[in-house]
Amino acid sequence: MAVWVAGAALLLSACGATSGTPGPSVQQGTASPVVGTAPDPAVLGVEMSPERLAFTPPHLEGRELVRVGVLLPFSGSASALRSEAGHLLRGAELALFERGVENIVLLPKDTEGTARGAEAAAEAVIADGADLIIGPLLAAEVRAVSAPARRANVPVISFSTDTSVAGGGVYLLSFPPEEEVRRVVSYTASLGASRFAIAAPATPYGQLVSEAYRRAAAEAGGTVTAEEVYSGGVDSMSQAARRLARAGIGRLEVGRALAMTGENWQPAEGGAFQVVMLPAGGDDLRMLAPSMLFADIDPLLVKFVGTGLWRNPDSAREPALANGWFAGPDAAMRARFEASYQSAFGEQPSRLAGLGYDAASLAALMAANTGAIDRTVLEDPNGFLGVDGLFRLRGDGTVERGLALYTIRNGQFEVLDPAPERFGPAGADIEPGES
Numbered sequence: 001m002a003v004w005v006a007g008a009a010l011l012l013s014a015c016g017a018t019s020g021t022p023g024p025s026v027q028q029g030t031a032s033p034v035v036g037t038a039p040d041p042a043v044l045g046v047e048m049s050p051e052r053l054a055f056t057p058p059h060l061e062g063r064e065l066v067r068v069g070v071l072l073p074f075s076g077s078a079s080a081l082r083s084e085a086g087h088l089l090r091g092a093e094l095a096l097f098e099r100g101v102e103n104i105v106l107l108p109k110d111t112e113g114t115a116r117g118a119e120a121a122a123e124a125v126i127a128d129g130a131d132l133i134i135g136p137l138l139a140a141e142v143r144a145v146s147a148p149a150r151r152a153n154v155p156v157i158s159f160s161t162d163t164s165v166a167g168g169g170v171y172l173l174s175f176p177p178e179e180e181v182r183r184v185v186s187y188t189a190s191l192g193a194s195r196f197a198i199a200a201p202a203t204p205y206g207q208l209v210s211e212a213y214r215r216a217a218a219e220a221g222g223t224v225t226a227e228e229v230y231s232g233g234v235d236s237m238s239q240a241a242r243r244l245a246r247a248g249i250g251r252l253e254v255g256r257a258l259a260m261t262g263e264n265w266q267p268a269e270g271g272a273f274q275v276v277m278l279p280a281g282g283d284d285l286r287m288l289a290p291s292m293l294f295a296d297i298d299p300l301l302v303k304f305v306g307t308g309l310w311r312n313p314d315s316a317r318e319p320a321l322a323n324g325w326f327a328g329p330d331a332a333m334r335a336r337f338e339a340s341y342q343s344a345f346g347e348q349p350s351r352l353a354g355l356g357y358d359a360a361s362l363a364a365l366m367a368a369n370t371g372a373i374d375r376t377v378l379e380d381p382n383g384f385l386g387v388d389g390l391f392r393l394r395g396d397g398t399v400e401r402g403l404a405l406y407t408i409r410n411g412q413f414e415v416l417d418p419a420p421e422r423f424g425p426a427g428a429d430i431e432p433g434e435s
Contacts, residue, residue, distance in 0.1 A: 066104045066367040068360070069125030069154075071135035071145060076113025084137065087349055088159065091356030092134060094344055099364040103371065106360070111136050115144035122148045130154055131373045134359040137352075139165050146170050155375055157359045157393075159352060166397030171378060173355050173391070173399055175329070177205070177279070178212040180307045183327035183403045185213065187417060188275050188303060189220035191266065197226035197247070197273035197302075199240045199288065201280060209279040209307060225272050234287045241288075241295035248272040249297055262323030263409070265303050276302050278324075281309025289320035299323065310408075317411050327403040329388030330419040337387040354387030361386070382423065389419045 072085035109121035118141035139162035149156045156170045166172045196217045200206035226247040228240040249271045267274040304324040341349040383392030390402030405417035
């Protein structure tokens with residue numbers, strides 16, 4: 001079944017470049033929730049005959065349409081996958097409802113959460129005349145979709161965080177940890193840090209963050225001088241912390257320590273490392289951070305930093321993480337989307353639902369302005385202002401996000417350095433505090 005939804009306004013907007021000139025002009029969304037009839041609940045896509053080309057709903061016959069396939073694991077084996085698929089589709093529906101574009105059609109297809117299912121869904125939606133594919137969610141699905149999409153010259157905006165599947169017309173609209181790592185390393189380096197350490201879990205995520213950390217440190221003119229991996233619980237974490245400490249850490253004089261609060265941190269001249277990355281979340285983080293203290297790694301001297309996994313209420317209440325730093329999307333921007341989603345569907349959106357909204361908003365932008373999918377618009381270096389703040393899609397298919405830097409103070413998350421309001425030249429870093 002094709003989903004076609006019309007409505008009022010759009011949040012997504014193009015942002016100015018370094019010169020301050022705006023990108024493609026689109027209507028800015030209102031600050032209050034959308035008022036009006038909500039779109040129909042999300043439904044599963046009904047597979048259509050491969051022989052039927054350029055599917056057109058009866059009430060849109062005779063119009064030049066932009067058809068957007070939405071490939072998601074509606075019947076995936078895991079309930080979390082099925083739930084996420086529904087949130088992503090509802091986010092896409094909401095974007096079209098708010099934008100009110102009348103020449104765009106969503107074509108939902110079920111990937112079943114498998115590579116084979118994703119490939120079949122891609123072939124089916126391409127046969128239905130899709131001009132753009134939104135999804136899939138999993139890296140294996142994206143790989144399977146890539147080949148038929150490239151043969152048909154249909155761009156793909158996927159939600160995977162695996163950068164190895166990007167490129168050749170496949171774009172990642174997600175929250176890759178590499179961007180979070182780069183933001184926090186860039187900020188600490190701007191304060192003079194050049195020696196970095198990391199204690200990472202022995203998982204694919206830990207390996208990914210470690211690799212990104214080494215690259216980011218090198219780009220910032222520094223180096224990772226100590227790197228430890230742990231597996232298992234607190235004993236393994238404690239051993240990793242002790243090994244880091246043996247690399248050599250400075251000591252604070254009592255008088256200087258008494259004058260410091262953790263908020264006025266500056267990189268120390270001595271010691272093997274000045275910053276330590278703790279890429280964990282939840283209970284793991286609440287065990288890992290105290291392990292650093294027990295190994296005499298002093299957070300007054302060594303800045304504790306992390307990834308978006310830190311953004312958890314329990315993390316904010318962990319004393320060992322007080323004054324620690326991590327990067328994440330602009331929370332204030334997301335509040336408007338959550339209010340609109342709640343108003344339309346009567347429930348809170350998932351963390352990823354905004355990606356469905358932003359992807360459909362990009363499609364609506366092109367359908368309204370050019371009447372067709374245009375990769376030059378997708379790769380606009382000025383970027384776009386979406387649900388979670390500033391982002392732009394690079395030519396290699398990866399996403400760059402304008403992230404805020406957060407600190408933990410008094411059991412709360414506070415913005416230490418705000419998210420940028422514009423991007424610098426493509427490939428250039430955004431200076432801390434620049435907006």
